Amino acid sequence: xxxxxxxxxxxxxxxxxxxxxxxxxxxxxxxxxxxxxxxxxxxxxxxxxxxxxxxxxxxxxxxxxxxxxxxxxxxxxxxxxxxxxxxxxxxxxxxxxxxxxxxxxxxxxxxxxxxxxxxxxxxxxxxxxxxxxxxxxxxxxxxxxxxxxxxxxx
Amino acid sequence: xxxxxxxxxxxxxxxxxxxxxxxxxxxxxxxxxxxxxxxxxxxxxxxxxxxxxxxxxxxxxxxxxxxxxxxxxxxxxxxxxxxxxxxxxxxxxxxxxxxxxxxxxxxxxxxxxxxxxxxxxxxxxxxxxxxxxxxxxxxxxxxxxxxxxxxxxxxxxxxxxxxxxxxxxxxxxxxxxxxxxxxxxxxxxxxxxxxxxxxxxxxxxxxxxxxxxxxxxxxxxxxxxxxxxxxxxxxxxxxxxxxxxxxxxxxxxxxxxxxxxxxxxxxxxxxxxxxxxxxxxxxxxxxxxxxxxxxxxxxxxxxxxxxxxxxxxxxxxxxxxxxxxxxxxxxxxxxxxxxxxxxxxxxxxxxxxxxxxxxxxxxxxxxxxxxxxxxxxxxxxxxxxxxxxxxxxxxxxxxxxxxxxxxxxxxxxxxxxxxxxxxxxxxxxxxxxxxxxxxxxxxxxx
Numbered sequence: 001x002x003x004x005x006x007x008x009x010x011x012x013x014x015x016x017x018x019x020x021x022x023x024x025x026x027x028x029x030x031x032x033x034x035x036x037x038x039x040x041x042x043x044x045x046x047x048x049x050x051x052x053x054x055x056x057x058x059x060x061x062x063x064x065x066x067x068x069x070x071x072x073x074x075x076x077x078x079x080x081x082x083x084x085x086x087x088x089x090x091x092x093x094x095x096x097x098x099x100x101x102x103x104x105x106x107x108x109x110x111x112x113x114x115x116x117x118x119x120x121x122x123x124x125x126x127x128x129x130x131x132x133x134x135x136x137x138x139x140x141x142x143x144x145x146x147x148x149x150x151x152x153x154x
Numbered sequence: 155x156x157x158x159x160x161x162x163x164x165x166x167x168x169x170x171x172x173x174x175x176x177x178x179x180x181x182x183x184x185x186x187x188x189x190x191x192x193x194x195x196x197x198x199x200x201x202x203x204x205x206x207x208x209x210x211x212x213x214x215x216x217x218x219x220x221x222x223x224x225x226x227x228x229x230x231x232x233x234x235x236x237x238x239x240x241x242x243x244x245x246x247x248x249x250x251x252x253x254x255x256x257x258x259x260x261x262x263x264x265x266x267x268x269x270x271x272x273x274x275x276x277x278x279x280x281x282x283x284x285x286x287x288x289x290x291x292x293x294x295x296x297x298x299x300x301x302x303x304x305x306x307x308x309x310x311x312x313x314x315x316x317x318x319x320x321x322x323x324x325x326x327x328x329x330x331x332x333x334x335x336x337x338x339x340x341x342x343x344x345x346x347x348x349x350x351x352x353x354x355x356x357x358x359x360x361x362x363x364x365x366x367x368x369x370x371x372x373x374x375x376x377x378x379x380x381x382x383x384x385x386x387x388x389x390x391x392x393x394x395x396x397x398x399x400x401x402x403x404x405x406x407x408x409x410x411x412x413x414x415x416x417x418x419x420x421x422x423x424x425x426x427x428x429x430x431x432x433x434x435x436x437x438x439x440x441x442x443x444x445x446x447x448x449x450x451x452x453x454x455x456x457x458x459x460x461x462x463x464x465x466x467x468x469x470x471x472x473x474x475x476x477x478x479x480x481x482x483x484x485x486x487x488x489x490x491x492x493x494x495x496x497x498x499x500x501x502x503x504x505x506x507x508x509x510x511x512x513x514x515x516x517x518x519x520x521x522x523x524x525x526x527x528x529x530x531x532x533x534x535x536x537x538x539x540x541x542x543x544x545x546x547x548x549x550x551x552x553x554x555x556x557x558x559x560x561x562x563x564x565x566x567x568x569x570x571x572x573x574x575x576x577x578x579x580x581x582x583x584x585x586x587x588x589x590x591x592x593x594x595x596x597x598x599x600x
Binding site for chain 2: 005009
């Protein structure tokens with residue numbers, strides 16, 4: 001074995017080692033998965049919601065968390081109801097001792113979004129009043145669940 | 155969105171095995187200019203083992219992180235190659251065959267953990283059992299008849315011809331205990347207490363468990379002369395407290411307790427004091443003759459490796475005592491140079507990153523803490539031993555995870571990776587569909 005060959009082998013192996021590291025980083029880059037706010041339906045909503053929902057003027061398009069630990073979370077409103085609570089299968093999963101596991105539900109009806117308390121322990125509040133029966137939610141009015149505040153927005 | 159990414163996993167796994175086989179070939183070419191005869195046996199053996207691990211993973215944890223297994227395969231494989239190389243150099247005690255056998259057992263352990271443990275949250279119910287098991291494992295070597303003292307540390311248990319180091323397994327069960335305990339107590343730890351000079355002081359009774367862990371880790375240090383494990387244990391608990399409560403005060407309290415304990419131990423116990431002396435005055439000729447010889451030989455090796463290394467098979471690992479176990483990092487540094495060491499450290503960093511990522515993606519607090527804690531002990535272990543052999547911190551005997559020769563550590567670390575894989579599978583699996591138009595709640599029109 002000549003010195004030169006050995007030198008080349010040495011450099012080639014180091015390059016191979018680094019190439020492995022770079023390949024691993026490449027896998028991570030394509031694999032980055034974000035926070036869990038947008039759940040499973042990965043491919044369908046890309047096309048489906050747009051023609052279906054076609055929100056009219058004055059109709060809410062987003063649910064925004066404006067207060068509490070999940071502040072800043074945005075959920076796009078489609079035709080499907082939204083469940084809120086501590087249960088892991090809720091659409092918005094709260095980690096809040098004041099929230100029940102299935103705390104409240106938001107669903108669309110006749111172009112309006114309705115909030116319904118699902119028998120929670122500490123209650124759901126629409127603005128200042130306690131929600132005792134399904135109540136329509138106007139735009140920009142805060143819904144309070146434990147420490148979390150939610151608003152509907154355009 | 156999350157995908158299973160099994161193709162990427164298989165490709166990376168094959169890549170890792172290829173890198174390891176190239177390393178074998180490199181060692182052979184470096185030593186005597188020939189491809190070594192054992193290359194196919196070792197390479198194919200490793201490949202077959204990892205294929206088995208992959209199949210188990212694909213069946214029982216299909217959503218698991220695609221990178222954990224390939225990354226671990228690479229460090230384990232490079233460790234095997236280095237041990238093979240040191241065995242070729244003729245250092246007594248180094249045996250690549252034994253290490254390959256332990257790797258096989260490690261993969262068996264990995265698979266068994268994945269198959270038996272379908273849901274890691276079952277561990278939460280075993281919080282206190284895990285704690286007691288951890289303490290029992292730590293104390294086991296102190297018992298007469300079963301305990302053995304090897305190289306000045308009484309941390310071994312002899313079963314027939316084999317020696318097992320139970321503290322390696324204790325660290326996993328103790329992390330399970332810490333995670334379970336902190337999930338139950340974190341609010342009290344985080345919120346109760348007084349504020350004094352920008353630091354939130356916890357209540358005295360909440361300090362109890364921290365003080366007990368501190369005492370236990372010091373006790374281990376004193377009775378078994380196992381500095382590495384006590385440092386590992388204490389660091390893990392403080393890190394997990396910090397993850398659970400997000401209070402800097404715990405880190406400060408932990409650091410103060412640790413420094414206090416270390417200074418105290420350094421003054422009382424001669425073997426701890428000697429470690430400090432070796433660290434501070436490693437190049438003192440008087441110390442070099444006896445105790446700092448190993449450390450200095452390691453530093454010389456890394457130094458002669460330089461940026462690009464001497465090349466595989468062309469270094470001199472023999473003058474370093476124990477270059478196949480505690481000092482494998484320096485032997486690798488000599489032959490692969492700074493470039494190679496950095497690549498290996500990157501691989502460790504990526505393993506830890508995948509673990510922390512799992513912790514972030516996990517849905518329940520117990521998994522978050524457990525994944526965070528397990529990743530932390532892996533990172534902490536690498537820091538303690540690499541920092542030790544490079545003289546950044548005092549040298550304490552710990553294995554380099556997956557690389558050093560040593561069965562117990564290999565088994566325990568494979569188990570640790572299995573737990574991370576199990577949790578990443580749970581975290582990446584798409585959540586169950588939200589209740590939709592199932593009519594579970596009726597809208598009453600009144």
